[in-house]
Amino acid sequence: MSAASVPPGPAPRVSGLVLAAGGSSRMGTPKALLDAGGMTFVGRLVQTLASAGCDPVVVVAPANTGGVADEAARAGARLAVNPDGAGGQIGSLRAGLACLTEGADPPAAVVFTPVDNPAVAPATVEALIATWRTAHAAIVLPRCGSHRGHPVLADMRIAHEFHEAGLAEGARTVVRRDPGRVVEVEVEDPGAVDDIDTPGRYRRRFRREPLSGPTPPAPSSRPRPRTEPPRASA
Numbered sequence: 001m002s003a004a005s006v007p008p009g010p011a012p013r014v015s016g017l018v019l020a021a022g023g024s025s026r027m028g029t030p031k032a033l034l035d036a037g038g039m040t041f042v043g044r045l046v047q048t049l050a051s052a053g054c055d056p057v058v059v060v061a062p063a064n065t066g067g068v069a070d071e072a073a074r075a076g077a078r079l080a081v082n083p084d085g086a087g088g089q090i091g092s093l094r095a096g097l098a099c100l101t102e103g104a105d106p107p108a109a110v111v112f113t114p115v116d117n118p119a120v121a122p123a124t125v126e127a128l129i130a131t132w133r134t135a136h137a138a139i140v141l142p143r144c145g146s147h148r149g150h151p152v153l154a155d156m157r158i159a160h161e162f163h164e165a166g167l168a169e170g171a172r173t174v175v176r177r178d179p180g181r182v183v184e185v186e187v188e189d190p191g192a193v194d195d196i197d198t199p200g201r202y203r204r205r206f207r208r209e210p211l212s213g214p215t216p217p218a219p220s221s222r223p224r225p226r227t228e229p230p231r232a233s234a
Contacts, residue, residue, distance in 0.1 A: 012108035014129050014153070016054030017096040018045045018077070020115040021062040021085040026197050032061075032068045036118040037206065041196075042068060044118045046075035049151075052125035054111055058099050060092040089114060090162065090170035097159050106156060112171075113151035119191030119205060120151065127185045128153040138181040139174075142192040148184065149192035 020032040020042050027034075032042040039047065042059055049057045059072035060080045072079045080099035082092040093112060100106055109132055111125055124142050132140045132153050140153040152175065154162075167173040175182065196202050 011133065013105075014054055014109045014111060014132070015100050015107035016046075016049030016052075016057040016125075016151075017093065017100070017110055017112035018042055018049070018057065018059045018115055019089050019092040019096065019112065020068050020072075021060050021082040021092045021095070022089070022115070023062075023085055024197075027199060027202070030067060031197065032115045033071065034202065035206065040071050041115050041118040042071045043075045045113060045115060045120075046072070046077045048120060048122050049111060049113075049125060050076070052111075052122045053129055054125070055107075056100075058096050060096045060099075088170060090167055093162055093171055097162060101156075101159070109153055109155050110159070111151045111153045114195070116195040116197045117150045117191065118196065119194055120149075121187075121189045121191055124185075124187045124189045124192050125151060127187060131183055131185050135183050137183040138178075140183045140185060141175070142187045142189065143184040144187050144189055144193045147193040149187075149189075150195075151192075 022031070024031045033040050036044045046057050046059060056078050058078045058080050059068065059075075060082050061068035061072060062082065062084050063069060064079060064081050069079055078099065080095045082095040085092065087094070096112065097110065100110060109129075111128060113120065128140045128142065128151065131137070132155065138155045138158045142149045142151075152171070158174070161174045161177070162171060169176075194201070194205060196205055
């Protein structure tokens, strides 16, 4: 069989990470559990990443029990734990990356986002993945107007850099380290740059008060759970 007739292999796998272990001090109530239009923040982001092709999707929670862990299981995501959000977002990113690389088949890239961006469109995530597959860039991120946003796609070949000591701005230090390896994707998606981390921003986006304990999504609106139970990672 000639090289031209050899069928292509499977596309490199991309996984998703939702960083949801923070204390939500600016919001005053757990952001991950707020209502984002019929689903919680964390549930909506899991659905967005999964529908765009991320497999698996991992939620980083502050504990292996409680509201965030329950929502991760309900949404069909794996669970990683960053106890009480230790180390901030970079600590949560490290916990998520450790979960993804502990098995024998780690992904080739990861799309990660803080839970603050629940309104990002699946098409934005799809565009990041498509660009990475063609450009082979180390980092791909969205730009809406004059602002960079989330999620960020990182090729796993640079994953070790997120574990380095002395990252003054956390993951941002790695993203800004070498502009030549970053590809920006222009999107028309305000959700990619809308960090909803205060009550005022929540009201502007969802036209309601950020009350704790939102109404759970209806069963028909939830993604189908995975058949395997969520795994915890320290």
